[in-house]
Amino acid sequence: MLSSLADRVVVVTGATSGIGRAAALRFAAAGAKVVGTGRDQRRLADLAPHVDCALTLDVTDPEGVAMFAAAVVDRYGGVDVLVNNAGIGLFRGWETTDDDALRRVMDVNLFGPVALARALLPSLIARKGVLLQVASVAGKRGYAKHTAYCASKHALIGWSESLRHDLRGTGCDVVVVCPPAVRTPFFENAGYMTFDEDHPNLVPMTADAVADGIVAAAVERPRSVILSPRARALYALSVVAPGLLETIQRFKK
């Protein structure tokens, strides 16, 4: 457990919007030196006054990731927490999700976090730090029109669960955080404009509530956490009675 976040060096990717921005602000309020990243220059400028450093980073650019990691380690001497949060969604049927679309989602949601982890793990290990992966409940079970997104988050969780074994004894922990639906521009950015209409009874979590969960997980270092009791109950049902859950979901349609 990290005894305190004060003066810890925390890198948050995708800190220009939604969950990442809320988490960056929470870590900063707890006294951490936060390095927040993103691509959108206007939103980076909005973030800059609230964090130690706001840097441009496209997680799908391997050279950019390597340069970013070297610059952060050079400036701060190391990293205590990496929050791999940057991600995109894709919500359409399998027929219209071709390999290019699948690869785009995998590039951001799997290969991006993997590249950052690889680049910063030597430092995280040296500091007995935390690699915190923002996955999703869509990394724990399947959903309609989610083939690419579910594949990317399942893969991220599988990579992370295996990495935890490889890191045993180093003092560096791997923590997987799985939010359910969250009220951010995420679905709109994915071009899914009818999310609310399609889920009339769903109350999405707020980005602030997810950020609280992320900060708590960085301090307490659980192996994995599903945020929200409803999502935990549905996941438990999907494990013990997957057929029953699918039947319930069919009736709800």
Ligand SMILES: NC(=O)c1ccc[n+]([C@@H]2O[C@H](COP(=O)([O-])OP(=O)(O)OC[C@H]3O[C@@H](n4cnc5c(N)ncnc54)[C@H](OP(=O)(O)O)[C@@H]3O)[C@@H](O)[C@H]2O)c1
């Ligand atoms: N919202 C939900 O319902 C939900 C539920 C479960 C899990 N999640 C996960 O939570 C994470 C954050 O999502 P969010 O809801 O906060 O979405 P969001 O508001 O759309 O924010 C996504 C962030 O990722 C960044 N990003 C996207 N592509 C990038 C790239 N190639 N390189 C670097 N940064 C990139 C964006 O920054 P720029 O545009 O500035 O690059 C932005 O800061 C994602 O991993 C998502 O899968 C979201």
